Amino acid sequence: xxxxxxPPGAVGRVLAVVAxxxxxxxxxxxLVYEGTSRFSIREExxxxxxxxxxxxxxxxxxxxxxxxxxxxxxxxTQHFKLGWFQQPISPGERSDALTQMHRxxxxxxxxxxxxxxxxxxxxxxxxxxxxxxxxxxxxxWLHFRAQDLVGKWPLKLRGILIASLPMIALxxxxxxxxxxxxxxxxxxxxxxxxxxxxxxTILPEQGPAEFRHLIRAYNDMQSRIVxxxxxxxxxxxxxxxxxxxxxxxxxxSVDCVDDAEMRDTLTHDVNEMELMLDSLLTYFRGDDHPxxxxxxxxxxxVTTVVDDLQDRGFNITYSGPEHCDATLRLVEFKRAVSxxxxxxxxxxxxxxxxxxxxxxxxxxxxxDDGPGIPEADMQRVLIPFQRLDPARQRxxxxxxxxxxxxxxxxxxxxxKLILSNRPQGGLCAQIVLPRQTWPARLGxxx
Amino acid sequence: MTAPAVLVVEDDPGLRVLxxxxxxxxxxxxxxxxxxxxxxxxxxxxxxxxxxxDVMLPGKNGIDLCRExxxxxxxxxxxxxxxxxxxxxxxxxELGADDYIPKPFGTRELIARVRAVLRRRPVESGSNGASxxxxxxAGWAVDMRRRSVFSPSGxxxxxxGAEFDLLASFIGSPQRVLGRERLIELSxxxxxxxxxxxxxxxxxxxxxxxxxxxxxAPIVTVRGVGYMLTADVTHx
Numbered sequence: 001x002x003x004x005x006x007p008p009g010a011v012g013r014v015l016a017v018v019a020x021x022x023x024x025x026x027x028x029x030x031l032v033y034e035g036t037s038r039f040s041i042r043e044e045x046x047x048x049x050x051x052x053x054x055x056x057x058x059x060x061x062x063x064x065x066x067x068x069x070x071x072x073x074x075x076x077t078q079h080f081k082l083g084w085f086q087q088p089i090s091p092g093e094r095s096d097a098l099t100q101m102h103r104x105x106x107x108x109x110x111x112x113x114x115x116x117x118x119x120x121x122x123x124x125x126x127x128x129x130x131x132x133x134x135x136x137x138x139x140x141w142l143h144f145r146a147q148d149l150v151g152k153w154p155l156k157l158r159g160i161l162i163a164s165l166p167m168i169a170l171x172x173x174x175x176x177x178x179x180x181x182x183x184x185x186x187x188x189x190x191x192x193x194x195x196x197x198x199x200x201t202i203l204p205e206q207g208p209a210e211f212r213h214l215i216r217a218y219n220d221m222q223s224r225i226v227x228x229x230x231x232x233x234x235x236x237x238x239x240x241x242x243x244x245x246x247x248x249x250x251x252x253s254v255d256c257v258d259d260a261e262m263r264d265t266l267t268h269d270v271n272e273m274e275l276m277l278d279s280l281l282t283y284f285r286g287d288d289h290p291x292x293x294x295x296x297x298x299x300x301x302v303t304t305v306v307d308d309l310q311d312r313g314f315n316i317t318y319s320g321p322e323h324c325d326a327t328l329r330l331v332e333f334k335r336a337v338s339x340x341x342x343x344x345x346x347x348x349x350x351x352x353x354x355x356x357x358x359x360x361x362x363x364x365x366x367x368d369d370g371p372g373i374p375e376a377d378m379q380r381v382l383i384p385f386q387r388l389d390p391a392r393q394r395x396x397x398x399x400x401x402x403x404x405x406x407x408x409x410x411x412x413x414x415x416k417l418i419l420s421n422r423p424q425g426g427l428c429a430q431i432v433l434p435r436q437t438w439p440a441r442l443g444x445x446x
Numbered sequence: 447m448t449a450p451a452v453l454v455v456e457d458d459p460g461l462r463v464l465x466x467x468x469x470x471x472x473x474x475x476x477x478x479x480x481x482x483x484x485x486x487x488x489x490x491x492x493x494x495x496x497x498x499x500d501v502m503l504p505g506k507n508g509i510d511l512c513r514e515x516x517x518x519x520x521x522x523x524x525x526x527x528x529x530x531x532x533x534x535x536x537x538x539x540e541l542g543a544d545d546y547i548p549k550p551f552g553t554r555e556l557i558a559r560v561r562a563v564l565r566r567r568p569v570e571s572g573s574n575g576a577s578x579x580x581x582x583x584a585g586w587a588v589d590m591r592r593r594s595v596f597s598p599s600g601x602x603x604x605x606x607g608a609e610f611d612l613l614a615s616f617i618g619s620p621q622r623v624l625g626r627e628r629l630i631e632l633s634x635x636x637x638x639x640x641x642x643x644x645x646x647x648x649x650x651x652x653x654x655x656x657x658x659x660x661x662x663a664p665i666v667t668v669r670g671v672g673y674m675l676t677a678d679v680t681h682x
Contacts, residue, residue, distance in 0.1 A: 244528035245458050248550035252464035255553035267552075274550060297601040300655045304604040307651055311606065322654055325601040334604065 010181065010208040017177050021170045028166035049080070049146050050105040050112060053134060056082060057115065061137050072142075083143040088118055088133040098130065184211045188218060195222060233284045240281045247273060279401040282335065283384060291329045293413075298333075298433075299324040299355055302364060305337050306353050314345040320355025324362060326433065328413040336409035337364065339402040340417075340429045344368035348426055357435075362415075364431040372421040381419065382407055450564055451475045451494040455485045455511070456526065457503050465498065468553045469560070482506040494521065496564055501527035501538065509541060516542040522563045526551075539591050581617055584664045584677035586656065588617060598658055605655060612648050613656075616665065616675040625672035649673055 006013070056075045060068050068084050076082045098119040106112050115134040131145040184207035191203050202219050205212045247270065254266040299321050306318040344351035348368025356363045373381055384404040403417075406429075410417050415433035422428045452474045456462040459480070466476040477494065479485040482505060485497075497515065501508040512523055525538040525546045535546045544563045547556065579591050585598030593610050595603040605613065615624065615632035624632075626645045649665065656663035664677035 241528045244549040245461055249458070249460045249464055251550040251552050252461070252468055252556075255468065270550070295599070295601040297597055297603050301602075301604040303651075303655065304606055304609075307609075308606050311608070322657055323597070325597075325599055330602050330604070 008209045010210050013181050013208055014178075017174055020177075021174055024173070025166045025170050028169065045146070046101055046104050047108050049130075049144070050109040052080065053082075053132075053142065053144055054109045054111055057134060057136060057142050060084060060142060065140075079147045081145045085133075085141050085143055088116075088135070088141045089120060089131060089143055101130070181208065183207070184215060188215055191222075192218065195225070237281060237284055240277055240284075243277055247277070279339075279405060283401045283405055291331055293327050293329050295325055295327050296330050296333070297323055298326045298328070298362060298364075299357075301330070301334055302337055302353060302355055305334065305341055309341055309345055309351075314351070315349060316341065316345055316351040316353065318353045318355070320353075321357060324355070324357050326362060326413075326435070328433075329409070332409045333413055336406040336431070337366075339406045340366040340431070343402055344370070344427070344429070347371065360435055362431075362433040362435060364433075366429040366431075367422060367426060369424075369426040372425060372427045373419065375421070378419055449473055449475045450496065451477065451492070452560065453477045453479060453485065453488055453494040453497045455479045455482075455497060455503065455508070456500040457481065458500075465556065468556055472553075472557045474560070482511045485511065493519075496522045496524065496560060498524050498526060498560070499543075501525055501529065509537065512538070512541045512543055522566075524559060524563060536592065544591075581679050581681050583617065583620065583675065583679045585658070586677075588613065590614065590617075603655055605652070608648055609652050609655070612645070612652055616673070617679055620675045620677065620679040623668045623671050623674045629672065645673075 006016075052075075056071070059071055059075075063071060072082045072084045098121055102117060102119050105117065112134065115136070117132060117134045119130060119132040121130060129145060129147050131143070133141045133143045135141055184203075187203060188211070191201055194201070202222070203215050205215045205219075207215075251267075251270050254263060254270060257263040257266060300323065302320070303318050303322075306316050309316045341351065341353060344353075344366050345368070347370030349370075351366065351368045354363075354365040354367070356365075381403050385400045403419075407417050410431055410433070413433055415431055418430040418432065420428050420430070452469050454462055454465050454469070454476060456465060456478075457480050462478055462480065466478055469476045477488050477492075479488050482503060488494075499508045499512060503511070508525060508527075512525070515521065515523065522544045523542070525543045526549060527538070527546065528549045535548075538546045544566070545559050547559055579589060581588050581590065586603075587596040588594070589596075595605060595610070595613070597603050611632075612629065615629055618632070629645050649667075653663040653665050656665070664675060666674050666676055668674055
């Protein structure tokens with residue numbers, strides 16, 4: 001049996017973190033405070049210094065003034081300089097930081113207590129130097145200067161830094177631990193954001209118990225949503241298919257109507273119903289593509305779409321190369337181009353299709369001279385079933401799926417659709433297809 | 447000349463009657479069946495020149511029936527289906543159906559397709575029966591049944607219906623000058639209902655779409671007479 005060291009709940013884990021950081025903080029603090037004195041003032045040095053100056057002071061007091069200079073000179077070493085003067089070291093200010101050192105020295109050599117020992121920290125150009133002076137029995141002063149008696153950092157700054165180290169360590173530990181614990185929540189948030197954009201992901205159940213429950217609930221909810229959408233889509237598609245038979249009956253019956261005007265009206269209505277049904281079924285067929293991408297002459301495809309519209313009496317022109325091969329799903333992409341050109345001839349009096357190609361991208365511009373789309377509605381037309389203001393419509397048919405279907409088809413080919421209003425009026429729908437995603441067998445571009 | 451006999455296999459009674467009436471009004475002798483079993487009964491009583499077969503039938507579906515018919519007969523078959531998926535169309539045509547009409551369809555389209563299929567058949571049986579499904583000319587490949595065209599680089603070339611019919615006429619008579627009248631006659635199915643473009647416009651479009659790498663299309667104008675496909679057409 002594996003022993004579980006990690007508590008399962010988030011509360012337990014946070015408590016564990018707090019306890020852990022508390023323990024670590026406490027132990028580090030103890031270590032640091034115990035060490036501060038040892039580290040900041042080198043105790044050994046301080047003792048030796050006090051012994052040294054006590055001995056020298058006694059020698060000086062026992063000698064006549066004439067020989068004192070020589071003694072002082074003899075007693076000096078490279079790191080410990082001594083001098084004999086009539087005055088104490090000026091300025092006579094005492095450094096608080098050295099109070100502790102002063103106490104230590106006096107404790108070690110009690111005879112220093114009556115000699116007015118003064119300590120000073122640093123001198124220009126030597127921050128770690130401790131200098132001092134003490135009064136001899138005849139009122140003259142012994143000066144001394146010791147190098148490296150304290151650590152390199154000024155005592156206070158060093159103390160603060162050392163004291164804050166546990167804090168920094170605690171923050172880092174808490175940060176890392178909490179991030180690890182909260183990671184599943186972040187993943188869940190990402191997954192939830194993606195819901196409805198096609199790719200449904202089942203998240204692994206991980207992390208604290210509460211998170212695992214949440215993730216399981218999310219996974220269940222997601223599969224419920226997917227199933228629900230699938231069921232409804234299938235039902236709708238089935239109805240759509242079934243509608244085709246009565247529609248076929250209607251169409252054949254319409255042909256038997258003798259009144260030509262009535263027949264045209266009825267034919268028009270049947271056509272419109274058929275178009276709506278087609279776009280609905282296309283949209284709901286969704287992303288399961290039975291069609292395989294293949295090499296297609298896109299320039300000819302676009303030309304043919306334009307030719308078809310010309311044959312149906314619309315004013316639309318094509319300009320661009322005669323040939324340009326690309327790999328894509330022919331039927332799907334043709335529908336995208338058709339939807340955009342159909343919109344163009346419906347909303348405008350004249351439509352123009354421009355085809356440009358360079359090394360990296362193919363651009364297909366479908367432009368019309370119609371009313372365009374108000375900037376505020378630019379995003380709305382990309383959403384399924386959104387139709388713009390009825391006042392703007394002119395003999396339009398369909399259920400508002402033309403552009404969404406085009407967007408999806410173009411995205412499937414690795415491209416994107418950019419809608420914009422032309423400065424001279426009308427809409428410009430631009431299809432941008434990257435070329436490098438396709439095989440390099442690019443054909444004849446004239 | 448007796449009227450061509452057509453058997454309509456469709457389970458929806460209303461639609462079946464309407465199809466039958468449309469065919470009768472256009473001079474066809476029509477027989478009706480609502481299931482596969484009825485179809486076989488009718489075929490035993492008398493052979494027909496063409497079968498219109500609904501894909502979605504109760505019991506045995508149209509695709510299975512088509513397969514069974516093909517094992518014993520070469521009779522032309524036109525599928526009628528409520529599905530418009532490209533795969534359905536392809537499966538139907540690969541099983542040996544001669545055409546595929548998606549629902550809903552109008553009388554004119556129905557009659558045009560039926561006539562086109564009937565017209566295609568006798569010519570083919572004259573030339574050893576096998577229909578030239580795939581033909582090549584000057585590096586271009588054409589699948590007559592699926593109505594698809596491929597460039598020398600292997601890319602699909604989309605043509606309008608009328609343009610394809612015109613190309614099919616050229617392929618049917620390679621290296622022969624075809625007058626405008628003759629081309630209109632050969633392609634009249636499409637030209638009649640979907641396009642009032644003149645042959646000249648269609649030919650110029652076809653030429654543009656069948657050009658490649660700086661080479662012009664293998665269709666030349668014979669001044670004052672008509673047009674000619676200059677390339678050799680190979681089958682298979």
